Amino acid sequence: MAHLTVQELDRRVSDLPAAPTDLGTVKFLVLRPETNARKAVDTIHVIPGEGIVGDNYVARGSSRTPDGKAHPEAQICVMNANVLDVIADGDKDRWELAGDQILVDFDLSTTNVPAGSRFSIGTATFEVSNKPHNGCAKFADRFGMDAARFANSDEVQRYRGINVMVVAEGDVSVGDSITKLTEMGTGSYPPA
Numbered sequence: 001m002a003h004l005t006v007q008e009l010d011r012r013v014s015d016l017p018a019a020p021t022d023l024g025t026v027k028f029l030v031l032r033p034e035t036n037a038r039k040a041v042d043t044i045h046v047i048p049g050e051g052i053v054g055d056n057y058v059a060r061g062s063s064r065t066p067d068g069k070a071h072p073e074a075q076i077c078v079m080n081a082n083v084l085d086v087i088a089d090g091d092k093d094r095w096e097l098a099g100d101q102i103l104v105d106f107d108l109s110t111t112n113v114p115a116g117s118r119f120s121i122g123t124a125t126f127e128v129s130n131k132p133h134n135g136c137a138k139f140a141d142r143f144g145m146d147a148a149r150f151a152n153s154d155e156v157q158r159y160r161g162i163n164v165m166v167v168a169e170g171d172v173s174v175g176d177s178i179t180k181l182t183e184m185g186t187g188s189y190p191p192a
Contacts, residue, residue, distance in 0.1 A: 003144025004089060010150065012086045013159065019080060024106025024178035026121060027081035030096050032056050038096035043173040046124045048166045049190070051075035052101055072165070072189035073129035078102045079161030087147045097142040100161055106178045110156050115187030119180045124170030129163040130187035167191045 004012075031039045031054050044052045049072065051057040062071040081095070081103040088094040095103060102121070113119065115130045132155075135148035139160075151160035167185070185191045 003147060004087070006146045006150045006153070009086060009147060013083055013150075016082050016086070019082065019105060019107040021107045021112045022180050024104050026102060026172060026174055026176045026178065027105055028092075028095055028103035029172065029174055030099075030101050030103070032060075032099065032101065035060060038099075040096060043171055044101070045169075045171050046076065046126075046166045047169050049075070051166060055101060071131065073131040073187075074133070074163040075129075075166055076101050076126070076164050077133055077161055078104060078108065078126075078164055079133075080108055080159070081105055083151075083159050087143050087151065094142070098139065102172065104178055108158050108162050110158065113162070113180065116184045117180065118167060118183055118185060119178050120168075121178050122170055122172040122176040123168075124166060124172055125168035125181070126164040127167050127185040127191045128187060129165055129189075131163045133158070133161045133163045135160050165189060165191050 029041050029044050031041055031052060033039060033054060034056050046052050057075060058070045061068045065071050077100040079098060079100040082105060084095055084098055084103060113128050115128050117128045119126055135151040140148035
């Protein structure tokens with residue numbers, strides 16, 4: 001499959017309508033039950049410190065922590081669904097490949113939700129982590145090196161998305177509203 005160039009991606013994303021800044025919508029949910037496995041679901045249950053029930057976040061661990069345990073500031077990955085649709089060249093069947101668990105129509109830029117920002121989805125509350133969410137080698141393999149470069153190219157827009165921590169346990173479903181909250185955290189684990 002041919003991949004889009006950085007120039008094509010930049011042009012197509014610049015043509016997208018502005019994402020909502022205060023009240024967004026969940027468009028797609030994905031579980032990663034094991035490495036390289038993906039499962040689209042309608043509802044997820046989230047728990048502080050554990051992320052999504054049924055996801056491999058805790059079991060997978062991280063090569064970026066001294067003890068190899070899951071990175072506490074990368075419990076869940078959130079990405080703008082419209083940006084991902086551009087990267088996937090309009091093929092929604094490829095959305096799962098990105099590895100993000102919550103795909104949204106919501107402005108994820110640092111100007112709208114800087115680290116420490118909180119928002120609610122369904123009955124759960126989340127906090128934006130200080131840990132950047134960057135495109136990895138798997139993302140480049142699946143969508144092309146230009147897509148990885150593009151996704152990581154703008155630290156303000158955060159096209160690749162954000163890492164979030166669960167602040168309050170709850171359920172999130174496709175179609176749920178995302179509401180930006182006025183309270184702020186620090187962006188560090190544990191959310192205070």
